[in-house]
Amino acid sequence: MAQEDIFKKLIAHCKEYGFVFQSSEIYDGLGAVYDYGQNGVELKNNIKKYWWDSMVMLHENVVGLDSAIFMHPTIWKASGHVDAFNDPLIDNKDSKKRYRADVLIEEQLAKFEDKMNKEVAKAQKRFGDAFDEKQFRETNPRVLANQKKWDELHERFANALNDNDLAELKQIIIDQEIACPVSGTRNWTDVRQFNLMFGTEMGSTADGALKVYLRPETAQGIFVNYLNVQKTGRMKIPFGIAQIGKAFRNEIVARQFIFRMREFEQMEMQFFVRPGSELEWFDKWRETRMKWHRALGFGDDNYRFHEHEKLAHYANAAVDVEYKFPFGFKEVEGIHSRTDFDLSQHQEFSGKKIQYYDPELGKSYVPFVVETSIGVDRMFLQIMSASYFEEELEAANGKKDTRVVLKLPAPLAPVKLAVMPLVKKDGLPEKAREIIDDLKFDFNCQYDEKDSIGKRYRRQDAVGTPFCVTVDHQTLEDQTVTIRYRDTMQQERLPIADLKEVVSSQVNFKALFAKLK
Numbered sequence: 001m002a003q004e005d006i007f008k009k010l011i012a013h014c015k016e017y018g019f020v021f022q023s024s025e026i027y028d029g030l031g032a033v034y035d036y037g038q039n040g041v042e043l044k045n046n047i048k049k050y051w052w053d054s055m056v057m058l059h060e061n062v063v064g065l066d067s068a069i070f071m072h073p074t075i076w077k078a079s080g081h082v083d084a085f086n087d088p089l090i091d092n093k094d095s096k097k098r099y100r101a102d103v104l105i106e107e108q109l110a111k112f113e114d115k116m117n118k119e120v121a122k123a124q125k126r127f128g129d130a131f132d133e134k135q136f137r138e139t140n141p142r143v144l145a146n147q148k149k150w151d152e153l154h155e156r157f158a159n160a161l162n163d164n165d166l167a168e169l170k171q172i173i174i175d176q177e178i179a180c181p182v183s184g185t186r187n188w189t190d191v192r193q194f195n196l197m198f199g200t201e202m203g204s205t206a207d208g209a210l211k212v213y214l215r216p217e218t219a220q221g222i223f224v225n226y227l228n229v230q231k232t233g234r235m236k237i238p239f240g241i242a243q244i245g246k247a248f249r250n251e252i253v254a255r256q257f258i259f260r261m262r263e264f265e266q267m268e269m270q271f272f273v274r275p276g277s278e279l280e281w282f283d284k285w286r287e288t289r290m291k292w293h294r295a296l297g298f299g300d301d302n303y304r305f306h307e308h309e310k311l312a313h314y315a316n317a318a319v320d321v322e323y324k325f326p327f328g329f330k331e332v333e334g335i336h337s338r339t340d341f342d343l344s345q346h347q348e349f350s351g352k353k354i355q356y357y358d359p360e361l362g363k364s365y366v367p368f369v370v371e372t373s374i375g376v377d378r379m380f381l382q383i384m385s386a387s388y389f390e391e392e393l394e395a396a397n398g399k400k401d402t403r404v405v406l407k408l409p410a411p412l413a414p415v416k417l418a419v420m421p422l423v424k425k426d427g428l429p430e431k432a433r434e435i436i437d438d439l440k441f442d443f444n445c446q447y448d449e450k451d452s453i454g455k456r457y458r459r460q461d462a463v464g465t466p467f468c469v470t471v472d473h474q475t476l477e478d479q480t481v482t483i484r485y486r487d488t489m490q491q492e493r494l495p496i497a498d499l500k501e502v503v504s505s506q507v508n509f510k511a512l513f514a515k516l517k
């Protein structure tokens with residue numbers, strides 16, 4: 001099945017099974033704003049727990065924070081967001097659709113990559129085990145021609161971004177013959193900058209109202225609390241402050257479901273270090289973060305690093321962790337070496353000294369910062385994309401059967417255990433509820449008695465429940481149940497007394513955390 005079709009099915013699945021709903025749906029929706037349903041909120045909370053505990057619980061020198069969304073407006077002047085938090089936009093005059101110029105060019109680069117990868121895949125199939133990919137890439141004329149086009153475009157694009165040259169961005173789009181996907185024409189406007197911050201007013205009187213912004217990143221809340229946390233927590237450099245919270249961006253080109261939203265959630269950690277040591281810490285954190293992603297077991301090859309074409313105004317090094325979504329490799333997380341830019345700016349704009357006295361060096365300095373920044377929603381989409389499978393099953397009667405299963409990592413699954421009485425009588429429902437009453441303090445359990453057992457299994461597969469337990473007449477006699485494993489669909493008989501340990505061994509976060517060492 002084409003990747004686009006899989007993505008469409010995934011979006012439909014998210015709605016059908018209570019993961020993600022369009023915001024304000026009964027009023028025809030609000031663009032690029034989404035709500036999380038009964039299963040979505042559980043998965044989201046588990047993602048946040050995986051991140052939070054791996055940062056705050058596993059690192060002695062990382063502590064948490066929960067700062068307000070509204071902040072003093074001068075913060076955004078100091079951080080550079082008022083003047084420089086812009087996207088380069090271009091409109092197609094025929095379709096009236098608006099695009100990000102940089103994204104159009106990135107998609108063109110991805111096309112060259114795709115062509116090269118297809119050549120490699122074809123050759124791999126032809127030559128089998130004897131295939132030498134490196135040699136093929138260095139010698140095949142079609143691969144080399146596409147690589148040359150990629151290199152030339154990439155260099156031109158990076159220069160245009162770094163020089164903030166909007167005319168050159170437009171010229172690249174014209175020279176590459178990039179057409180609007182809707183109208184199919186190349187009738188483009190000039191490229192313009194567009195600020196992404198949402199503004200509103202605080203206070204009631206017209207002349208007393210203060211123009212405030214909905215924060216476009218959570219990081220600034222950390223920077224302006226640096227002194228509070230450092231002093232009250234007696235933190236010694238190097239140390240980090242972690243925060244999870246909402247962020248808002250007036251994304252003009254909001255597409256691909258929850259990949260790019262106007263209201264979203266970030267998990268950010270600012271790590272404060274000695275000046276001069278930041279690139280070493282940057283390397284450490286990029287490896288640490290990649291390990292965190294790969295520990296989920298979705299396949300190491302589905303992740304890669306992407307070095308930035310253009311460094312943000314505050315950074316001296318930056319890299320993205322990208323995942324292979326159904327629509328290609330895309331950013332999930334950014335790791336940035338932000339220098340002392342933010343703290344120095346806040347020092348200047350607030351007039352307060354923001355420094356650290358380093359007892360080992362015997363002097364004070366403005367700390368440098370390495371940031372890790374990941375979107376909860378984007379991580380959610382990554383996990384859903386990686387977990388969604390449509391499987392053909394061998395049915396006993398010779399007919400073909402299929403199932404949709406979410407192979408979620410067990411600790412992240414919304415429901416850990418479904419308990420089902422085989423029939424709705426003979427004391428089986430009561431026994432099932434007794435099991436739930438015993439286990440509900442340890443795991444999120446669900447009781448299900450409606451429809452045939454087969455249908456109930458399918459429903460649980462579709463929301464990613466790793467274990468289903470069936471209570472039958474034998475249970476009443478010998479206190480055993482049938483446990484069914486989601487991924488293998490194998491079943492076995494177990495004493496009820498063993499359930500807690502069997503489920504716990506799979507669903508607690510310990511095994512995941514052990515992989516992070």
Ligand code: GAP
Nearest residue numbers: 217219259260261264332333334373374375378
């Ligand atoms: N403090 C740095 C910062 O905000 P960013 O690369 O702009 O850096 C970090 O954002 C992460 O936040 C991204 O890697 C992505 O996961 C998430 N993110 C950014 N914009 C988003 C949007 N419009 N919708 C959903 N997630 C978004």
